[in-house]
Amino acid sequence: MKIDYRCSNPIKTTKPIDYSVYKNKKLSINGNGNNNINTSINTTVNSNNIKIQRINRSDEQLRQIFMKIGVVSQGSGSSYVEMGKTKVLCTIHGPRATQKTELFETAKLNCELKYTTFSSTTEKIEYVENSKEKDLSLLITQSIIGSIRLEKYPKTAIDIYILVLNDDGNVLVASITAATMALADAGVEMFDMVSSCSVSSTKDNRTLIDPTTSEETIPTSSTILVAKMPSLNEITQIIQTGELQYTNVLECVDLCIDGCDKIYSIMKQNLIDSLLQKQKEKEQQQQQQQ
Amino acid sequence: MSQTTSTTNDIITPGQRLCKESDYISSEGTYIHKGYIYSSVLGFKHIIKRNINENTVNNNNNENENQVENNKDYIVVLKEREPGILPEIGSIVTVQVLRINPKLASVAILCVGTKALKETFNGVIRIQDVRATEIDKVEIYKSFRPGDIVLAQIISLGDSRSYYLSTAKNELGVVFAQSVAGSTMIPISWNTMQCPKTKTKEFRKVAKMDQDDDTTTDSKNE
Numbered sequence: 001m002k003i004d005y006r007c008s009n010p011i012k013t014t015k016p017i018d019y020s021v022y023k024n025k026k027l028s029i030n031g032n033g034n035n036n037i038n039t040s041i042n043t044t045v046n047s048n049n050i051k052i053q054r055i056n057r058s059d060e061q062l063r064q065i066f067m068k069i070g071v072v073s074q075g076s077g078s079s080y081v082e083m084g085k086t087k088v089l090c091t092i093h094g095p096r097a098t099q100k101t102e103l104f105e106t107a108k109l110n111c112e113l114k115y116t117t118f119s120s121t122t123e124k125i126e127y128v129e130n131s132k133e134k135d136l137s138l139l140i141t142q143s144i145i146g147s148i149r150l151e152k153y154p155k156t157a158i159d160i161y162i163l164v165l166n167d168d169g170n171v172l173v174a175s176i177t178a179a180t181m182a183l184a185d186a187g188v189e190m191f192d193m194v195s196s197c198s199v200s201s202t203k204d205n206r207t208l209i210d211p212t213t214s215e216e217t218i219p220t221s222s223t224i225l226v227a228k229m230p231s232l233n234e235i236t237q238i239i240q241t242g243e244l245q246y247t248n249v250l251e252c253v254d255l256c257i258d259g260c261d262k263i264y265s266i267m268k269q270n271l272i273d274s275l276l277q278k279q280k281e282k283e284q285q286q287q288q289q290q
Numbered sequence: 291m292s293q294t295t296s297t298t299n300d301i302i303t304p305g306q307r308l309c310k311e312s313d314y315i316s317s318e319g320t321y322i323h324k325g326y327i328y329s330s331v332l333g334f335k336h337i338i339k340r341n342i343n344e345n346t347v348n349n350n351n352n353e354n355e356n357q358v359e360n361n362k363d364y365i366v367v368l369k370e371r372e373p374g375i376l377p378e379i380g381s382i383v384t385v386q387v388l389r390i391n392p393k394l395a396s397v398a399i400l401c402v403g404t405k406a407l408k409e410t411f412n413g414v415i416r417i418q419d420v421r422a423t424e425i426d427k428v429e430i431y432k433s434f435r436p437g438d439i440v441l442a443q444i445i446s447l448g449d450s451r452s453y454y455l456s457t458a459k460n461e462l463g464v465v466f467a468q469s470v471a472g473s474t475m476i477p478i479s480w481n482t483m484q485c486p487k488t489k490t491k492e493f494r495k496v497a498k499m500d501q502d503d504d505t506t507t508d509s510k511n512e
Contacts, residue, residue, distance in 0.1 A: 095376060097411045104450045147305075149321070149330055153376060154447055155411070184304050187369040189330040191321065192305030231305035232323065268303045271332050275301050275370055 054208070062197075062210045062259060067177070067270045069185040070278075075161075077186025081178040084212065085168035090178035092186040095156035107153035111141040113162040113175060120167045122213065136172060137162075143176050143196065143227040143237040149189040158188060169212035172239075173198050176227055177263060184271055192229035193267055194236055197259030199224050199252045201244060207252055209259055224249065226256035230264040302329040302367050309365065319367035329367045338364040375405045377413075377453060379444050382462075385413055385455065387438045393417055395434045397442070397455065412452040415442060419456035420495055421463075432481075432493035433457075439466035441497050463497035 057063065063084030072078035077092040095107055113136045115125045140162070148158070160182070162175045176196040183190060200211035203220040216223060222242025228235045240249065302308070306329045308320065316322050317338070319331045329335070340363060377383055377399055385397035394417060398410040420428045434440060441462050448454040457463045460480075469475045469485030469492060477496040478484045484491050 097407075097409050099412075099451070104447065155453070156376060184332045187331055187333075189319070190304050191323070191328070191330060193303065229305060231307060231328065268306075271303050272301045275332065278370065 059206055059208050060255065062262060063212075065177075065263065065266055067181055067267065069181050069271065069274050075186075077182045077184070077188070079178045079181035079185060081174050081181065083170055083174045083177075083210065085166055086170055086174045087165040088171065088174040088178045089163045089165055090175070090182040091161045091163075092179075092182045092188065093159040093161070094186075095153040095158050095188070098155065098157040104155045106150035107148075107155075108157045109141055109145050109148065109150065109160070110157055111137045111160040111162070111179070113137045113140060113164065115164045115167060118166075119164050120213075122217075136175065139172060139237070139239065140175050140179055144179055144183070144194045146234075146236045147180070147190045147192050147194045147229055148183065149191060152189045158183075167213065169214070169216045170198055170210055172196070172225060173210070173263075177267065181267060181271070192231045192234075193264065194227050194229055195260045195264040195267060196225060196227035196237070197256045197263060198226070199255050199259070201242075201248055201252055205248075207248075207255055209255055224252040224256060226253055226260060228257065228260050230261050300335045301333070302335045303332055304330055308335065308367075313362070314365035315362050317364040317366045319369060320365060327365060331367055331369045333367045333369045336366050336368055338366060340364070375402050375407065377402050377407075377411055377444050379446060382441060382443055383413075383455070384465075385440050385442055387434045387436050387440060389436055390430050390434055392430055395430055396452070397440065399453065399455075400439075413442070413444075413455045414448060414452045415440075415455045415457060419445065419454065419458055422458040433495040434464065435467065435492075435494070437468060438464045438494070440464050457495055457497075460498040461500075463495040465497050465499065467492070467494055 054061075063086075064082075066082040067079065069077070069079045071080045071089070072091050075091040075093045079090050081088045081090070098108060113133050114129065115133060117125050117127065119125060140160070150158075160179050162178060164171055164175070173196045176194055180193045180195070184193060197209065198211065200208045200215050200218070200221050200223045202208065202215075202218060208215050211223065215221070222240065222244045224244070225237065225239040226235060227237035238253065244252065308314075308327045308329055311322050311325045311327055314327060314337065316327045319329060319333060320327050321330050322328075381402050383399050383403075384401040385399050388396045388398055390396075395415045397413045397415060399413050400407060400410060415434070417428050417430055418425050420430070420433050440457065442455040442457050443459065443462060444453050445456045446454045464477075464483070467475050467483055469483075469488065469490060471485055471488045471490075473485055473487045475483035475485050475492065475494075477494075477499075478491070480496055480498070481493055482491050483494045483496060
């Protein structure tokens with residue numbers, strides 16, 4: 001990665017965004033939009049006396065997901081994924097020519113994840129790539145490499161660039177989803193779409209699906225992430241951080257798999273809808289030309 | 291060869307199970323896994339019917355097993371958008387010569403068929419692949435010069451850096467070249483080109499162009 005050291009001096013005049021202002025606003029918006037959802041607040045207090053509240057959703061409920069493909073004009077495919085306040089933008093370049101290839105019978109998959117400097121409210125992010133970003137890039141590559149038919153593209157490289165616009169937990173899940181959607185948009189041949197889901201388990205036996213930053217960073221909690229290809233019923237990645245009982249692990253993995261299937265159906269429907277819309281636009285253009 | 295009639299027009303997502311392996315022949319945009327045909331791209335499902343005349347001819351010659359094979363239709367999922375064309379073995383490409391040495395000419399692949407590439411691929415025309423006859427008498431600098439636009443065919447994926455190309459056909463070779471004086475040269479024979487300005491002759495492996503059509507695909511079919 002090219003580093004511009006002139007930029008690596010962060011601007012110190014910015015203030016972190018206070019989301020509590022938005023929270024109150026959102027509540028009123030949700031109240032208008034979805035009258036059926038009862039405002040329920042689940043509270044848990046961990047050993048460090050950090051309160052965890054879930055507003056408007058239960059422990060087994062995913063955050064609201066928004067997806068869109070074809071958002072960037074450059075590159076061969078792109079996608080934008082929003083899971084609650086976590087916002088991720090992904091662009092695919094390629095399959096394109098490479099100068100240095102050791103394994104030239106198959107394509108090489110490169111993945112690069114970058115946090116924007118304004119993405120997080122809790123930690124300072126430099127322009128320079130840090131080890132966390134490198135680790136996440138590697139995990140994303142591992143999760144989706146099994147789904148792509150790399151042998152179809154010899155002597156080429158497929159580059160995935162992910163930009164985290166806002167980090168509110170579960171960035172890895174959002175990134176994997178975004179990468180898969182962008183690959184589908186680019187028309188890269190793959191075996192199946194990879195969907196993923198993560199669960200955070202707290203000490204007081206609460207399993208929180210799709211955790212936010214505050215839920216992820218509880219010191220005594222542990223998280224499990226599962227990425228799978230639902231149509232082929234194959235798991236491509238399991239990551240566990242923290243300590244968990246064996247029975248709890250099984251329970252969490254089952255929950256993750258359920259979540260994966262839910263996200264997969266959303267992804268699938270989204271792809272179909274966007275293709276239908278494109279078709280409609282084409283027809284309208286043809287009519288206008290006539 | 292085969293009739294292209296699409297019967298359905300459904301939108302298919304990657305990884306969607308389409309049918310049993312025995313129902314159709316898996317074709318473009320699909321793959322077989324554990325006895326089923328799955329889609330591998332986002333696009334529209336088409337079923338391409340085989341020509342009946344072709345079937346009857348084949349059925350008479352082949353065994354019963356093949357008869358069943360021949361009665362099946364192709365199933366394809368057509369992409370709504372191509373991720374960009376790639377050079378394949380056997381395809382006719384337009385290349386520009388970058389540098390030459392006594393053993394080979396390094397080229398940059400610009401177009402595949404009639405479609406331009408977004409980024410160039412590296413290729414190599416080795417001395418034994420320049421022409422079909424009198425291979426031992428070929429001299430690279432009498433065949434290509436840096437800057438020439440050449441029609442060539444891909445013969446293999448080559449080594450890790452470049453594709454291997456061949457111009458060992460009449461219709462393959464230099465199609466555009468500039469003389470030392472800088473004007474576009476006119477081919478006067480299969481191995482010489484002349485500069486209209488200075489009337490000097492230069493050696494090239496000239497492509498035999500179809501006079502009516504100047505597209506690459508037409509010269510291939512010739």
